[in-house]
Amino acid sequence: MTDTRPRPKRATIFDVAAEAKVSRGTVSRVLNGEPYVSESSRAAIEAAIRKVGYVRNTAARNLATQSSGAIALIVHEPHSVFVDDPNIGNILLGTNAALSDADYQLVSLVIDTERDSERVTGYLGGGFVDGAIIVSAREGDPISKAIADLHLPAVMVGRPDNQPQLPWIGIDNRGAARQIVERLIGTGRRRVGMIAAGLDRDSGRDRLAGFRDALGDDLDPALVSEQELYSFTAGVTGMTELLDRAPDIDGVFCASDAVAAGALDALRSAGRRVPEQVGVVGFDDSAWALRCQPLLSTVHQPAGVLGARAAELVLEQIRSGGRGSRAGVMLDTHVVWRDSA
Structure with missing residues (x-):
């Protein structure tokens, strides 16, 4: 049955002015946060807004100012990683907090397929957002090029070296990886491997480079398992591969905490004791690190701060x-040493 009831009339600025017994211009000044309005008039207008149920027409305001009031957070990850990766969640929360303080809306866009890339590119060109933050940009990422072509204000979380020269914010993945691997070696490990992941982006490549820096001439290429994603499944698969290749392996650097959690699961299944027989370290200091048994030694990266500073x-x-700083910003990391190594 069709509902023929009339839609309630939306309260307007004129209704507020009539109820408060002031001019429309005075109401407008209050709504725009302008000075030169008496406290009595301001109080009367605020009371009138509540009484008539006035809701500001943001769409009309944005049309007048040619601004959407929204910023896109573009995450170039499969849906499963977007849901499971605490770092992405913390970046999102940090971004949202900073945008909320500035009265901007966060729009989350997840890219999992080529079709997603095409859809998001069209969306960005439609003027629906005033800027963008890109997380996990890949080699040849069309979104980054589209943003550069649109001259859309944007920041990358991370710093891919083959992308358009957009401002970026990140951490020293290579130096941090080298530091924690050197500490792992310092516990007396002699057969140290790595489960590498995310090698189609700067973070994964830099963490692998840091591992190689730490091993130097002692690096055994057979002790590197390359996986696609920073995921629990990648850790299980990678650790199983390493155990098959080198049963005497006694230390493992995992490219992320999620990968490390999977590696620990595989080691338990193989009857290996951690840290007595195999030391394991991760990267991120995410919620995964505190869910692991034993608790995971890892590199702390400030994911929430990355999101906030990007915003x-x-x-x-x-x-x-468009005249803001185009330089990159590097945030500090530090090793958090726990029981897994």
Whole structure:
């Protein structure tokens, strides 16, 4: 049955003005946060807004200012990783907090397929967002090129060296990886391997490079298992491969905490004791690290701060008309040493 009831009339700025017994211009100044309105008038207008149920027409305001009031967070990861990776969640929360403080809306866009890339590219060109933050950009990522072509204010979390020169924020993945692997070796390990992942992006390549730096001439290529994603499944698969190749392996650096959790599961299934027989370290200091048994030694990266600072850098570009800083920003990391090594 069709509902023929009339839709309730939306309260307007004129209704607020009539109820508060002030001019429309005075109401507009209050709504826009402008000065030169008496406290009594401001109180009357705020009371009138509540009484008539006025809701500001954001779409109309954005049309007038040619601004959407929204920033896109573009995550180039499979849906499973987007849901399971605590780092992405913390980046999202940090971004949202900074945007909320600035009265901007966060729009999350997840790219899992080529069709997603085409859809998101069209969306960005439609003027629906004022800027973008890109997480996990890949080699040859069409989204980064589209953003550069659109001259859209944007920041990359990470710093792919083959992408358009967009501002970026990141960490020293290579140096941090070298530091934790050297500490793992310092516990007396002699057959140290790595479960590498995410090698189609700068973070994965840099963590592998840091592992190689730490091993130097002692590096055995057979003790590197290359996996596609920073995932629990990659850790199980990679650790199983390493045990088959080198049963005497006694140390493992995992490219992420999720990978390390999978590696620990595979080691338990193989009857290997951690850390007595095999020392395991990860990277991220995410919720995975505290769910592991034993608790995971890892590199702490400030995911929430990465998201917040990325949002601030995009807002800086918007407010300056594109004249904000184009330089990269590097945040500090540190090793968190727990029981797994």
